[in-house]
Amino acid sequence: MKLIQSVCTYCGTGCDVIAQVEGDTIMRMEAHPQGKVSRGRLCVKGRFGHDFITSPSRVRQPRIRKRFIEKNRNQMPPALQNKLFLLHSLDVEYYGCDLDIAVAIVAWKLNEVIAEHGTESVGCVGGARTSCENDFFFQHFAREVIGTPHVDNCGRICHAPSLAGLKRTVGEGAASNPFDDIFDAEFLLVIGSNTTEAHPIVAQRILEAARSGTPLATMDVRRITLSKAAEQELIIPYEANLLVLNMMARVIIEEDLVNHDFIATRT
Numbered sequence: 001m002k003l004i005q006s007v008c009t010y011c012g013t014g015c016d017v018i019a020q021v022e023g024d025t026i027m028r029m030e031a032h033p034q035g036k037v038s039r040g041r042l043c044v045k046g047r048f049g050h051d052f053i054t055s056p057s058r059v060r061q062p063r064i065r066k067r068f069i070e071k072n073r074n075q076m077p078p079a080l081q082n083k084l085f086l087l088h089s090l091d092v093e094y095y096g097c098d099l100d101i102a103v104a105i106v107a108w109k110l111n112e113v114i115a116e117h118g119t120e121s122v123g124c125v126g127g128a129r130t131s132c133e134n135d136f137f138f139q140h141f142a143r144e145v146i147g148t149p150h151v152d153n154c155g156r157i158c159h160a161p162s163l164a165g166l167k168r169t170v171g172e173g174a175a176s177n178p179f180d181d182i183f184d185a186e187f188l189l190v191i192g193s194n195t196t197e198a199h200p201i202v203a204q205r206i207l208e209a210a211r212s213g214t215p216l217a218t219m220d221v222r223r224i225t226l227s228k229a230a231e232q233e234l235i236i237p238y239e240a241n242l243l244v245l246n247m248m249a250r251v252i253i254e255e256d257l258v259n260h261d262f263i264a265t266r267t
Contacts, residue, residue, distance in 0.1 A: 001020055001021070001022055001027070002020075002021045002022075003018055003019070003020060003021075004018070004019045004021055005017070005018055005019075005032065006018075006019060008038075008042070008045075008046040009129050010043075010045045010046055010049060011045075011198060011199055012199070013037060013179075013199050013201050013202055014037050015031060015035065015037050015038035015042055015043075015046055015201055016031065016032040016035035016036065016037055016038050017029055017030065017031060017032060017035075017038070017042065017046060018030050018031070018032050019050070025053075025054060026050045026053060029042070029046065029047055029048075029049075029050050030042070030047070031046070031047075036178070036180075037179060037201065038201055039201075041201060041204065042201070043200035043201060044200075061096050061097070061098070061099075062096070062097050062098070062099055062101075062102035063090065063094040063095070063096060063097075064087065064094065064095045064097060064102065064105065065093060065094060065095075066089075066092075066093060066094065066095055069084065069087070069095060072109070075112070076105075076108060077108065080104055080105065080108055083101055083104070086098070086101055087101070110122065110146065114146065114147075119146055119147035119148050120147075120148055120149065120150065121148075122142075122146050122148045122150065123148065123150040123151075123152065124138065124139075124141075124142040124146070124148065124150065124151050124152070125152050125153065125154065126138045126139070126151070126152070126153045126154075127153065127154060128153050128154050128155040135153075138151075139151045169267065179201075179202055179205055180205070182202075182205040182206060182209050183205065183208070183209055183212075183214075185209065185214055186214070186215075187214070187215045187216075187217070188206060188209060188210070188214055188215065188216045188217070189216075189217045189218075189219065190206065190216070190217070190218045190219070190220075190224075190226055190230075191218075191219040191220065191241065191244075191245075192219075192220060192241055193220075194220070194224045194225070194226075195224075195226055196224070196225040196226060197224075197225070203225075203226065206226060206229075207226070207229055210229045210230070211229070215231050215232075216229055216230045216231060216232075217230055217231065217232035217233070217234070218230045218232075218233050218234070219233075219234045219236060219244065220235065220236070221235065221236055221237070221238050221240075222235065223235060
């Protein structure tokens, strides 16, 4: 049995974990007992979410839609058409095949699209949980092999606004303080985050602080679990987050509730 220290990748909290590995199989996942982030605790996803790796329901071979083959069979080059007999039926919707055939079909279709519409007609979207090496290879393939500048990742849609705002205000597009700063807060406002569901280990800190006397307020389009421990709760209309924040900013400025010394020395 090997013990491998790592970081949980399910959400952005970044809990420190220890995996008990036997051969190539993760047998058990535990929080690091001295973990700065996890503090020896894990949520249900971090503790039990590893079993997908060995799940019999996991997709383990390339799949190609049958209607794609039917639509494009006659347009494929003869060399590729001669390999289609290697496809095998998985169900009413998909063929299964080996990786070589899948790559050959994708390459042919990409080249066909590029020949008709140009290289910039292709967009490449990567994953936010892949390694730095894979990301480098992916963007290199997009720019140098395909010739497209359109490279993106799934995190941009949800994190681009926060990244831009943090970059302008604190100089870096990431959180600038550790989670334990929650215990030093004079007041906690949770807006747009169902923290107990999305980031349970962070929610534990918020609840501990609230139970120790730190005022907690929640603001969301629905009642969240943290609202039960909150002194104030505001349920706002859908898509009204920015409107409410701008209203708060206006009151802060007009009523001169601004901490001028903090702004002069810290921002």
